[in-house]
Amino acid sequence: MATAKQNTKRRQEQIAQATLALVAEHGLAACNVAAVARRVGLVPSALYRHFRNKDHMLDAAVEVIQSKLLDNVRAVCARQTHAIERLHDLLQQHVQLIKKSRGIPQVIFSPDFYVDRPQRRARVCDGIRQYLAAVADMIREGQATGTIRPGLDAETAAVLFLGLVQPSAVLWNLSSGKFNVARHAEKAWPLFVQILTTG
Amino acid sequence: MATAKQNTKRRQEQIAQATLALVAEHGLAACNVAAVARRVGLVPSALYRHFRNKDHMLDAAVEVIQSKLLDNVRAVCARQTHAIERLHDLLQQHVQLIKKSRGIPQVIFSPDFYVDRPQRRARVCDGIRQYLAAVADMIREGQATGTIRPGLDAETAAVLFLGLVQPSAVLWNLSSGKFNVARHAEKAWPLFVQILTTG
Amino acid sequence: MATAKQNTKRRQEQIAQATLALVAEHGLAACNVAAVARRVGLVPSALYRHFRNKDHMLDAAVEVIQSKLLDNVRAVCARQTHAIERLHDLLQQHVQLIKKSRGIPQVIFSPDFYVDRPQRRARVCDGIRQYLAAVADMIREGQATGTIRPGLDAETAAVLFLGLVQPSAVLWNLSSGKFNVARHAEKAWPLFVQILTTG
Amino acid sequence: MATAKQNTKRRQEQIAQATLALVAEHGLAACNVAAVARRVGLVPSALYRHFRNKDHMLDAAVEVIQSKLLDNVRAVCARQTHAIERLHDLLQQHVQLIKKSRGIPQVIFSPDFYVDRPQRRARVCDGIRQYLAAVADMIREGQATGTIRPGLDAETAAVLFLGLVQPSAVLWNLSSGKFNVARHAEKAWPLFVQILTTG
């Protein structure tokens, strides 16, 4: 039962990850302090040395998601230069993220996270907007270099890009993993490319 | 305080609606038996004459959503005959449903509804599949009558149809109603038509 | 364990009394919800049907004290007409109250009751002021009828009247009941009469 | 954050004073080990090098009060020789003590200090008895030198002396400092002198 002592920085990370994993796997309701503590290998009260209260743990969990999303954007931008390639790569990364950290998008879309918690709502809203803005930027770059047709509204297309993966993520979850997210993405991608290019 | 006695059928409807409204407006966590009872105008213990337990109330709430979605399908099929018109109409109905019964889609996508409740999960999954199947049917009908290009995969396009509205619904919720769902739908619709028609 | 059901009015009284008794006998720190419940013969959570929270229980306990003090005043006024007799009677009632509801005055003087609870502080302060005002009124009546010397400041004498019993109450408590409050009151009373009459 | 190391004797004094100050200012409930440590400028666990446990810290705090009271007695005896002057001086010192170290008397009268702590109770009881004995001695000295009337019971008068200041101390606390303790003492003093002298 006794775990080796770790410093607060390390523990905070562990707790944030455990919180996120619990919410993703068993839902917000099942994510209680005792369960988080068990997962970290501590006693419930021990968590309060590292976080003021449960709310702060959930905030930290949200941060983890945000950074993963934006990490994807950065990685893709570093890896690809061509706009459409970038978008394709990002789509695949997003799919991987969903499959790896199961349920992360659902966490974001879970209203219970936000009711009576306007700051967190604003925080997440901002994170998604940043993601959308990054996608829109990629599209505009493509327009600038002539690979994407100029008439297209970048913002609308960016939201649609999210729509490429979001419904299938939901289906994947509801079907307990039977729906093939990656395959749907592969099949939907050409349709999206058509929107980007054909006019 | 004393409410006129109502027969069980009527009460069950009231309770299901109250449950749904509460979840939609304040989240699953805020939807407790006492709150539902208050909304119906009864005392908590009174609900147990009409439902075995809270879980059954939530099941009833899910039914309400399902039927609203399928009602939309039926209404649209009755009203429109042209495939693309039908899809356009359905899109608008969906947007209306989201704006009217605020957050209903989020309820469906709320993982807390399903964890450790495989029957409910299956039920909702089935409901969405039916909705998707109906959309795919519309597309196939369009292909049969020549208004939609034959090469298109109906299932993939149906999921994409959901993606037309789902991300914007999330944005609408997160932004506390500032994001304009209807306008996004209007702007995204031509892009979807392009997928349906241009080859 | 199962206790016969009682209506809320009755339960509130029982809870207030149990709370007061606990504080008086074992101190504020020992007065937790579980202990109160045990004393009433209920389960802790049952108390929350009758009181919003522990604070409201403590408020009710304070009310009980207040009313006992003012009941004494009323009873004495009804029983005696002569000012000095009244004061003597009130002194004896006060002594009885202390011995019967052991520690009540200590409750009033316990600072933990008031920290960060300004309303309660004001409430108790008001109660004591009323008691003091009643005593001062008795003194002024004595002055009007000529049994108490006119030069005496009624307010000062009223506070001193409290001083007749308060220190001995403390000593009684600290000495675990060995200090004889009644005897001290008897011996101190002539000294107070001297103040009232001799000029 | 790191505090210079101090020897235990010095630390014990600091801790006792901090404990007392906390109880006096915010009540016994707010006086937890963490708060004491913060006030001293240490970390909670550090206190346990200087005191076996919290109880011993509270005992030390009680000692501080005791010695302050008896210091007053000694100082007054050194300063004044005439009995009545001594008592007047002591009264003023007591009033000063109350105003300076806000709430110290209340600490003494706080039952939570004593419940289930018979040794502490006995200790405080003894301290007050010593104080009372000192006052009674002053009175008897006055009787020996003829400045106080011989018929007066010294013990009863000593308790009454406490009553001169105690109720007003309570009122001062409850009224959040609005009640004027010093003025009441001034006005009550002549009445007490009357008891001491007039027969």
Added chain:
DNA sequence: AATGAATGAGAATTCATTCAT
């Protein structure tokens, strides 16, 4: 069919205290 009292299982949080460093 509806009410109001009661229950019991948890939930979050606080706090004194211990222990390795």
Added chain:
DNA sequence: AATGAATGAATTCTCATTCAT
């Protein structure tokens, strides 16, 4: 002598549910 992490007990409060009336 002092720190920071960890523990375990206690406490307040919430909530689904049962039961007698």
